[in-house]
Amino acid sequence: DTGVSQNPRHKITKRGQNVTFRCDPISEHNRLYWYRQTLGQGPEFLTYFQNEAQLEKSRLLSDRFSAERPKGSFSTLEIQRTEQGDSAMYLCASSTRGFPGELFFGEGSRLTVL
């Protein structure tokens, strides 16, 4: 198992364009999280899946953001009509059920909106 994989690692886009990030979690992990991290800040929770069900969404997640996890495997995070304020590192993490539930992170997808 190679761990949590995220693609693309870096995306540069123009304001107003749509972007999609993909996360492949560790295969036996049924929980998947998306976080956003800006410079000088810690990761901020965006959303969480247990299997294919999206169970929690942060108020940070505006209507322009949508996440899916079809069949409970990989997940995608789409940002529509990107804004410069969306520029950040988008982190994906996965974990097993139960506690304490250590998070295993991917290397992140860095978004730059021009």
Next chain:
Amino acid sequence: AQTVTQSQPEMSVQEAETVTLSCTYDTSESDYYLFWYKQPPSRQMILVIRQEAYKQQNATENRFSVNFQKAAKSFSLKISDSQLGDAAMYFCAYRRTGNQFYFGTGTSLTVIP
């Protein structure tokens, strides 16, 4: 709301010396979990150490240990015999018995040869 505070944006330590990173948190829960994560430059975040709130004994992982003061809501990380590879951002994180993990703003640790 749960908050995690790391009051030291930057710290430095001489190689082979000991350094302590501070973390405080705010919660009304009695059962929760605390973590320290390390994020090396351009690499993914990895778990350093974790502590269950119901355990009084402080967690230890090789050169890494914590000082967990539940009443004071304090959770500091001590790194002994610091090595160049310890240079990274360190994040304190809190998880109650729900699903969200709450992270602090991080401490950037520099190890001086």
